Amino acid sequence: MTGLLRIEDLSVTYRTEEGDVPAVRGVDLAVDAGEVLGIAGESGSGKSTLASTVLRLQPSSARVSGSVRVDGSDVLTMRWGELRALRWAGASIVFQGAQHSLNPVRRVGTQIAEPLRVHDPRATDDTVTSRVGELLEQVGLPAARAAAYPHQLSGGQRQRVMIAMALACRPALVLADEPTTALDVMVQAQVLALLSGLVRELGVGMVLISHDLSVLADMCDRIAVMYAGRVVEQGPAAEVFEASLHPYAGALSAAFPRVGDPAARFAPAGLPGDPPDPRYLPSGCSFAPRCSRAVDACREQVPPLEEKRPGHAAACIRVGEP
């Protein structure tokens, strides 16, 4: 079985002057066509690194091992020509922070049109223009906005442009990396609704990355929770959110109550301590120092990611114990 996206034992380490930063450590993930996978985790847990590696966009300082297959072909070893063909036409990315992801001196229409022309050299000006208009209207912007420069758009509008751009070549896979951070809450909800609507309508497979477990619970089929570069829990969206197995996932779902649940909004959600520095990870389970349920055994061995319920895995030796 090939599947749309298969990530196996992926590790990414940044080489820096201050030492190696293991940002992703042995991750396995799978997304099938039309499926939406959510990835949750604190800042610095390696979500963006993971997403950029799928299109081999990691900076040259990164050392990568493992395999990433999109539609069966290995992204990490394919030739440049193949890779360029895969980029955007096979899989596209909505980047974190649309503020800076658009070129400030080019009109947004031109930027949306660019992948269309690159991936279909025979496209005529007319077809490209009408496709750009169609895409803009799909994301709720008038076609005339194609003539605008990024600075003339609001944050929400820019994010819509990014989404339109990501859908331009009708990719089978869209990676959305926190598409709504830096937007205010109202606009966040609109953009998310737009994105999930489009994904279902077009039958696109998606990886949706967010800090916010409740957003993922609403939009995804399955959720993977990352901590310090590892997947610590993975399972059906509702189950991960409402009946999490790993103590970290539990803390996350408490930290971000479901949207529109006023009672839970101010629930004490604090998780003690800071996210760990990936350069100096503790031995054993990397969550142990912050975990209220940790026992000595947790600090000795890295707990494997095991299926604890059907289709629901967690990397914690304390699951099921009192």
Place this chain on the structure above:
Amino acid sequence: MSAGTEARRLARRRRAQSWRHGWREFRRNRSGMAGAVVLTLFVVMALAAPLIADADGLSVTRATGGVLESPSGAYPLGTDDNGRSVLTLLIWGSRISLLVGLLATVISILIGTTVGLLSGYFGGWPGAVLFRLTEWFLVIPFLPLAIVLATVLGRSLVNIAIVIGVTSWPGTALLIRSQTLSIKQRAYVDRSRALGGGHGHLLARHVLPNVMPLVFANTTLTVAVAILSETTLSFLGLGDPTRVSWGSMLQDAFQVGAITTGSWWFIVPPGLCVVLVVLSFTLVGQALESVLNPRLRERR
């Protein structure tokens, strides 16, 4: 009271620590270290000039060599049009070139830092006026202004330093201004203002210590520019006519037609010395800058 001294001691220790750390960083910067070594050699040469080259060699009347003799055992770098040893001139010339460069830098840095500090620190119209003034001075082309000033003031060692100093400060002022602005933004200056420190106190205790490292790095870059300027002004005949500097040697060489006679030993060494010294100052300045500003470090 005791809390204040304690805090001050802490601050001093932290500063000493950061200097030490800076020196370690600096030593890792190879081109900066190379520049520092070359500069040390030149400074030693300038200081030791009376020991290694007889001052009599500067006198036109007591010159012993022939006109524009090519290098030989007696005159390792040949002679000039008056029969003086070029090597002797070169060694003594380093004193004037370095001295004028340093003097001009002191003037330039003093004006630039003062204007920059004040225009950055004081908002409102006084700051705006100073800023405007800086911008205007930036617009006036250096060489024509220097020529005019040198003509008006007369030709002497101090005057040429003044000319270079008063024409080269605006760059420093802009730099210091922007740094001061960003320091002002930082919380602790606000806090000590709330505690009622006067302007003088704030400038001297908080702003100045924080811009000092930058001033320091900028100084070495300014020396480079000042020495270049001294050479050019002397070449145009605006230097002190009674002293030998690298620039005045080149002026001599040009005027007596050392080029057409092929007397390369009179043209190449002084210019080479200028390039070496200026390049070294620039490299040291860049190294200092990158130690102080990690963002810059990545790009060199």
Place this chain on the structure above:
Amino acid sequence: MSLPAAADPGVGAALEPPAATGRPRGYGRYALGKVAGSLASLGFVLVVNFFLFRVLPGDPARTLGRGRFTTDEQLDAFNETYGLDQPLPQQFLTFLGNTLTGDLGVSLRYRVPVSELIWDRLWPTLMLVGTATLFAALIGIWLGVHAAWRRGGPLDRISTSASLTVYSMPEWWLGLLLIAALSVGIGPLPGLFPTGGLRSVDADPSSLAGVLDTAWHLTLPVFTLTLAYLADYALVMRSSLLDEIGEDYLTTARAKGLRDKVVRNRHAVPNALLPTTTVVALNFGFVVAGAITVETVFSIPGLGLLATEALEVPDYWVLQGVFLVASAAVIVANLAANLLYGLLDPRVRT
């Protein structure tokens, strides 16, 4: 699609067609502001000029005439012609009036109006500096782009250290070396280029041969200035491209499947060119200043040589005129740079 357009606060406004006719108002405001700023600078330069030539010397006629006037009558006549016997404010007004009507005095040496002299000498300078700027900008930008894009690579290391070295070199000394090597010749090698001047004595400037002759004369000076400017532009272009290299929009461009070269040329370079264009335009303002030493070394009869000649006399009014033109050139170039920047950067333009 599903979402009502008006829900997003920005979208309603977006329905208005973008301003398509004429230059948008934003740019006009911006340009007017810049013009006003330049006028203020010009005023400042006039004041400095007045101060330098009439206040600082104390007794300008004596200081700057330096032994030129043998009798008191001559001195008085000089003072009267230039209104130097009047009170300072009055003098300033006279000076303003004269300058604005193009009356810059008469050269003590050539006995012709300074404005005529300057006009005659302007063209060689413009030709020299214009050509050098063009070459230097083209080559410098190319070098800067390639050095930055492969940072730390062989080209980067060579071009950066070469730039720094040239940067540390008085450009006229470089000129002297070139003359020695290529005009006089080394050892058995003959000289290939003339040692100076703008044309051979027997050349007819209007014929093709004359034009080629001038080009031949200008080769070394243009080469010298090109090298000097080149270093500057290469460093500026390199650092502004390095500023762009970490930007997210380049990752977007790469993610779209563009070739590395396209990412560089279509996305990174246009953004990095903005600051570089400004520097090039600004530097062009230092046209007179930059030409002074090189024209002296190559004896090219331009404004720069005019200034150094005036220095020997000293030719009071010529120096003043050249100073004025040199400063005005910087201001004009400054304005041009700002206007250009506004045109190139949509964030300013619209």
